[in-house]
Amino acid sequence: MAEALHQTESSSIYERDSRSLDGLRASLRNLQVYGITYAKIAEATGVNRSTISQFANNNEPMTYANVDKLQAYVAKREAEIVPMASELSKQQGQQTIGLWQTEEYQAAMGWMHYVWDHRKMGVLVGAPGTGKTTILKQFQRDVPGAVYIEAQPHMRCKDLFNAIADGAGIQLGKGNAYERFASLLDGLRGRSDIMILVDEAEYLHKWDADKFEYLRKIWDNTGTPVVLCGTNALELLLTRGAGRQNLAQLYRRKYELQLKGITAKAIMTHLRQYNLTTDAATMLSEIGSDTQHGGLGNLVEILELCLETAAGGPIDADMVRSAKKYKLMYTR
Numbered sequence: 001m002a003e004a005l006h007q008t009e010s011s012s013i014y015e016r017d018s019r020s021l022d023g024l025r026a027s028l029r030n031l032q033v034y035g036i037t038y039a040k041i042a043e044a045t046g047v048n049r050s051t052i053s054q055f056a057n058n059n060e061p062m063t064y065a066n067v068d069k070l071q072a073y074v075a076k077r078e079a080e081i082v083p084m085a086s087e088l089s090k091q092q093g094q095q096t097i098g099l100w101q102t103e104e105y106q107a108a109m110g111w112m113h114y115v116w117d118h119r120k121m122g123v124l125v126g127a128p129g130t131g132k133t134t135i136l137k138q139f140q141r142d143v144p145g146a147v148y149i150e151a152q153p154h155m156r157c158k159d160l161f162n163a164i165a166d167g168a169g170i171q172l173g174k175g176n177a178y179e180r181f182a183s184l185l186d187g188l189r190g191r192s193d194i195m196i197l198v199d200e201a202e203y204l205h206k207w208d209a210d211k212f213e214y215l216r217k218i219w220d221n222t223g224t225p226v227v228l229c230g231t232n233a234l235e236l237l238l239t240r241g242a243g244r245q246n247l248a249q250l251y252r253r254k255y256e257l258q259l260k261g262i263t264a265k266a267i268m269t270h271l272r273q274y275n276l277t278t279d280a281a282t283m284l285s286e287i288g289s290d291t292q293h294g295g296l297g298n299l300v301e302i303l304e305l306c307l308e309t310a311a312g313g314p315i316d317a318d319m320v321r322s323a324k325k326y327k328l329m330y331t332r
Helices: 002-009 019-035 040-044 049-058 064-092 102-116 132-142 157-168 179-190 199-207 210-222 232-240 249-253 263-273 278-289 295-310 315-329
Strands: 120-124 146-150 195-199 228-229 253-260
Touching: 019 040, 019 049, 019 064, 040 064, 040 146, 049 064, 102 120, 102 132, 102 232, 102 253, 120 132, 120 210, 120 232, 132 146, 132 195, 132 228, 146 157, 157 179, 157 210, 179 210, 195 210, 199 210, 199 228, 199 232, 210 228, 228 232, 232 253, 263 278, 278 295, 278 315, 295 315
Parallel strands: 120 228, 120 253, 146 195, 195 228
Antiparallel strands: none
C-alpha cells in the first residue's frame, strides 16, 4: 500500500484538472510580456527552463512538485504585476497594443473551435486587415496540434506535403509525389490532435489547383480538420475554379465564415484605454473601419507609431496624420 502511494506521488505525469493546467500555461506565457523569461522563472523556482518551455508551449506533462512550484511563483508575480499595470494604465493610458477581442473575433474563435470539434473543412474569408491571420495564429497558440501554414505563390504540392508533415511531426519518405502523399495520409490517420490552417490560401492555385484537391483528400481520408483562410479571391476560386480546374467537390464540403471587419463605434470603445484626444480617436476609428484600405491591421500599425511618438503622453490628431503619412511612405 505504502509502495503504491509512493509510486503515485512520484509519477512523472501531472493529472489534475486540465483547465487549471491550461491556466498555468497561459500565465507562464503572459509573464513573458513583462520581461519575466522562462530562464528567470527557472532560476527562481529551480525548475529546468526547457521543462517550463515544453510545458507552457507544447503541452508536455510535468511532475506534481514542479507544477506546485510554478503555481506558487505565478501567483506571487501576478499579484505584483496586476496592480502595477493597472496603476500605470490609469496614469498614462495603455502603452502597448494587446489582442482586441472584438465581437467578430470572439465569433470567429468560436467558429474555429466548432471546425476543430466537429472535424470540418472550413473557409475563413475577409478583406485584408480584418484579423484573419491574428485569429489563425491565436488559435494555433491555444491548440498545440494546430499546424499553421502561410501559402506562397511559388508553393508546389511537395512543399505543401512537407509543411503539413513538419508541423504534425510526421516523417515522409523520399518517394514520388504519390508515395509521399500516401505516407502523409498514413501519418494523419488516427490523429485527433491535428488541424491544418492554411493562411493566404488563394496562393495555392498558382501552378495548378491540385493542392486544393490534396487538402480535400486529406480531410476525406483522415478526418483531419482543415481551415483555408484568404481574401475574396479565395471565395472566387472555390466557387468558379481556377482556369479549367473544377473545385466543386471541395466547395460542397466547405463550412464558411466571412469577416466583415470592425465598426468605427466598436473601435472607439477599444480606444478608450489609450491617452487620445477626441480628434485622434475619431481619425483612428475611421482608419480601422476602412476595410478597403487595410482596416484593423492598418489601425494597429498606425497606433503603434503614435504610441512610440507620444512616449506616454497624449496622442493628438497631428500625430495620427504623421503616422499615417509615414506608413504610406514606407509600405508601398
